Amino acid sequence: MTVFNSLIKDFTQAPVPTLARWQEGRVLWAVMLFAAVFLLLSAMGYFQVFLGMAPCELCVYIRFSQCCIVIAGAIILINPRNHILKAIGVVLAVYAVAQGMDWSIKLMHIHDAAHLVVDESMDFFAEAGSAAGSACSTEPRFPLGLPLDKWLPFEFAPTGGCGEDDWSLLGMNMAHYCIIAYTVFAIGLTAAIVGWLAVLLGHKSAKSRI
Template sequence: MNPIKEGFGALKGAPAQTLAQWQNQRWLWFVMSGAALFLILSAMGYFQWFLEMDPCEICVYIRFSQCCILFAGLIIAIQPGNNILKVVGMALAWYGVLQGMAWSIELNALHDSSHALDDVMATGGDLFAAGGGGGACSTEPHFPLGLPLHEWFPYEFQPSGICGEDDWSLLGLNMAQYCIIAYSFFTIGLGAATFGWVRSLLKK
């Protein structure tokens, strides 16, 4: 039987028990880390290198949150049954997911604000009355714990673009909106894994 089909069959038949079993297996956390790694490499490889789109301050913060999710999965995958590693990994993962979502929403707002200028100018309106104009970005990011990531890894974490100024879109959605979608999936997946973990603890 197809293992994927079998797994979803088990999830449908006994969702709570299946989630409790899955969260205790390495593959689940490797999938989470792999998804975060895909987003990081897409940002650096496709957008920054291939399209030559310089990352803004909020962009590098989003990358940082994805790194938190990446390392959280690897920490838990060391030994998924170890509750100490699970607590550390879960805390780091939830921080990355929630903070990443907040930064993505902020970037989307800045995107809308900065592109209001184009819309207003095209219709001959008053930019100031419309509240247009993008938000200011800093070239000196401030990461948690004072980590100088922009000095250690400048290509990845040194902002050199303007927040919200990108014109990239796919199927009518911009980069920030795709980030919001990605973090929504992370929230659902991590929420399910957390539920399974708590249930397994209560059953002991």
């Protein structure tokens, strides 16, 4: 608790220098990596195996984005002070978070459309919007044409339908929790980038004084 309080105190007193210091260490990137690993293991272990919920097309895309976050974290962890590795990892992480958020929002809309309570007075297509006509494919198209569903079918082969799950916790489904997770990733990644840019600008200003 004392260490945590010290970190909070450092951040409140000097936020940008503190972020700069944190992003040059391994803890921040390790947390990002293991958070993505936890999400992947939860999807495969708890939902797919324990609950028997088959992943849909959007589900496997979301898993792909989480794998990209794991790879990005691993690249940066090699040497968090190496700007080339940092640039590669950050670009991959930003792509993964942006895509993961987009896929999660689409899944949420489809899930909400699939679970609409329709009566005779309701126009289903007007209520559901564009998600009403959405459908999942059993032949996913991953970026760069990667045949991940052939290489790792247990994780990446879609065998379920989008929005068919009835799982919820505190009134929210998996798509909602994915959106929350990607929001946290985005906040943490933005903070790390701010710290990294502070370091880069510091190096430039130091060079200009020489």
